[in-house]
Amino acid sequence: MSTSTPRRPDARAKPSARHTRDTTTSPTERAVTYGILCLFALIALTPVAGILSTALSSQSSLDTGFSLPKSLNWGNFADAWTRGHFGTYLVSSVVVAVAVVALTTVLATLAAYAFGTMRFPGSNALFYLFVVGLTLPQEAVIVPLYFDLRHWGLTNTYWGLILPQTAQSLAFGVFWMRTYFRNTPRSLLEAARIDGATHWTSLTRVLLPMGRPAFATLTVIVFMWTWNEFLMALVMVSDEAHRTVPLGLAFFQGQHSSDTALLAAAAALIALPVVVVYLLLQRRFIQGMLTGATKE
Amino acid sequence: MTDGTRRPEAATGKGAAVPPKGPAVPGKLAARYRRRAPGEPRAVGYLYILPALAVFGVFLLWPLGQTGWLSLLHWDGLTRATWAGWDNYRDLLTDPELRAPFAHAAVLLLFYAALPAALGLVLTAALTRFRIRGMTFFRTVLFLPQVLAMVVVGVAWRSILAPDGLLNDTLRAVGLDALARSWLGDDSWALPAVGAIGTWVETGLCLVLFLAGAQRIPRELYEAARIDGAGPVREFFTVTLPGLRAEVAVALTLTLVAALRNFDLVYITTSGGPGNATSVPAYEVYRRAFETGEVGAASAMGITLTAVIFALTMVVTRLVEGRNR
Structure with a gap:
């Protein structure tokens, strides 16, 4: 629609080349940055982990929460497959x-x-x-x-x-x-x-x-x-x-x-x-x- | 981004410009070797396009035209249709029940497009200050919601947002019992709850796009x-943000299309309810055409939705990319 040309599919970003370590960032800033990243990664993973932990839990438990199942229960997969x-x-x-x-x-x-x-x-x-x-x-x-x-x-x-x-x-x-x-x-x-x-x-x-x-x-x-x-x-x-x-x-x-x-x-x-x-x-x-x- | 790889003869514009004729070859030879000069128009091109165009035409373009036609009729899908003219479109403007889905879609645009783009930009600003270790891992995890089927996303979030789900459990655990509620069953909270799921899906996309773009910004500028x-703030507004214009345009285009095409998630999580608190155009098209027998109204809504998507996409391209492109 606009007249800009498409990006070349092979124009991959080169990760490390341009990111030289510089000294203007403080250790605190680094820690905060990693903290934020980990938080967002956690948020992205929680629903996925929730599905997996529920799928592996025993069927009788009605808990939909995030508790790790005591024993891995693969029976649910077999049940979903057949029933x-x-x-x-x-x-x-x-x-x-x-x-x-x-x-x-x-x-x-x-x-x-x-x-x-x-x-x-x-x-x-x-x-x-x-x-x-x-x-x-x-x-x-x-x-x-x-x-x-x-x-x-x-x-x-x-x-x-x-x-x-x-x-x-x-x-x-x-x-x-x-x-x-x-x-x-x-x-x-x-x-x-x-x-x-x-x-x-x-x-x-x-x-x-x-x-x-x-x-x-x-x-x-x-x-x-x-x-x-x-x-x-x-x-x-x-x-x-x-x-x-x-x-x-x-x-x-x-x-x-x-x-x-x-x-x-x-x-x-x-x-x-x-x-x-x-x-x-x-x-x-x-x-x-x-x-x-x-x-x- | 000027395209240095574009071939000179393709750059002449509309393609159909006068082709350079090959050197004249004497009659007999020409008959034997009917070779064309490189770059001369080739009729065989149509043959290569034909199969794709046939499928594309029959199963996409033709139905699109039919939707336009249906939108001008009153039809319940069974009996004879009657001519409606612009009635269906006029109803979209006047009937509050038909207008509400578009208002809801506007709210969802904030959650699906504006919020993820803003979050992505802020995070990018923080993440480009120095080299992050394990970036591949973070990128893979943050982009993960994009590849999951929306049906699966809906099932996962339904259990989190359920009355006894993870979110309410967490709220109660930290003593905020008053905030716990049936998120998807609450008149005023259902729409933001669906929107929050959208934010979860789209933020990773924006962030990954912006990070890739930020790596192309020359270090010398920083x-x-x-x-x-x-400082960090000035740096963001003078270097990072201008450098990410193209990426912002792409992110907004992708997310706003996702926000307006939002059928699967609504169908799985709320079915438009409670009441019609989360009904969106994409869902209403389905419901009216296949459940309540208002094919004409559904078609008009489909056409309007398409027009809105095209208009917004164009606005984004113009606004963000500016006139220098």
Whole structure:
């Protein structure tokens, strides 16, 4: 929307280089700073720790507080898996997430390749059309989308979840991959062309193998969004067979709201896959999520 | 931030400018090797875009247009729709029950966007004074709320804010029994309670963004400021804040969109209640379209919400980035 250019995705902050130790800060100031940081870290972790401690507590205790459970009780997870049907919900979530990630990656890469390396009339206008999707709220499309999908017989199917979520992810995917293609050295493509590579071989043999970091970021971000998506599943799915985990948790809360231990175990099961990937690849997550807003 | 990596031929602007023609090759050769000069328009580009555009068009742009159309109708989702004209939009302005969600959204904007950005800036000012050990750990922890499903966040906070939850237990333990209450069930406290959850989610995002930005500010500026005798406060206003303009714009954009798209959290924690104390536009769109059969009114609200988001995003970009960009 504004005319500022997007930040380069690879422009990582170099942590230590510029932060030389200087002598103008007093030991007291240092202590206070670390104290504040620890306090905020504690606040960020408390709800997460609360969920975990409740999930591991025995079911009979009604205490929702933060006391450490006396013995680790893994039974709640098994219960959520079987009695709460989270095994089935996880299958639905995995099917939808894998399909959305695959579709988004392929479609976004193809489109972004054209936007980033070729020139043709109307390319800018078409690109801005995709960029609009970055800030478009679901509420603007969800109502007619439901009636359309019902008309096409796609409600209560995986496709009814996959296709709309792919459309939503494409905005970010096209934007992100175009930035990557624009930032690859021009000379590389020219060299490939001189060697007789077609536009297709340049993409598959030269640009894709080089772009692994960009793909990794795109994959984890789209996976997280799809995995956590709630409203789309709530509207499009009413039968249990296609329920995804966030939807399962919402229904579970409605039925067993007093069973806090089971509810917490279910919540932990949902959060676990994303948190594990996040801990392994936190730089990619942060990078991707913060670049989404830097529009052109 | 001028983009030094932009290629010269792409910098000519609208892309469709007159392309440089390749050298004229004699007829027969030209037929055999129909090579284009580098940078010449390629029709094959449309082919690459087509699949993505088809999905994007059918499942996002087309429904967006339909929402606009539906917003001009009176429709319960079942029987024949009747023409409404601008009625649904007029109701948004006049009906207090339809206006309230937008007022609530405005309150939530303070909690989701203004407060986290302010907290993030203050913390950044403190954290850039010297090199912090273990920054990766703190960054990972502070950003964690961003990757959790809002449904999970809602379940976690519901138990903390419950009448016998952690917050009330803590208040009672320190002798503030009078303050303990059912936070999400209280007419006047439910909205701030939902807002506080938003602050919890968004503060880490702002802080991580600002810290990354602050590291790009040249150290010499700080040294110059200190030589001129600037204290921490002057240093913040003369060096840190101006250096973080772009980051503030990004943070405000992301958080205000999150504040206005806020459906999951309200659905899980309060369902808009008690009464309609926490009803927000995103939730009302769902409720009216799929529960009470007011599809036209829901659509009008969806369109208005979109317009508000776009307008606010643009205002933020203009205000914070200024005219020099």
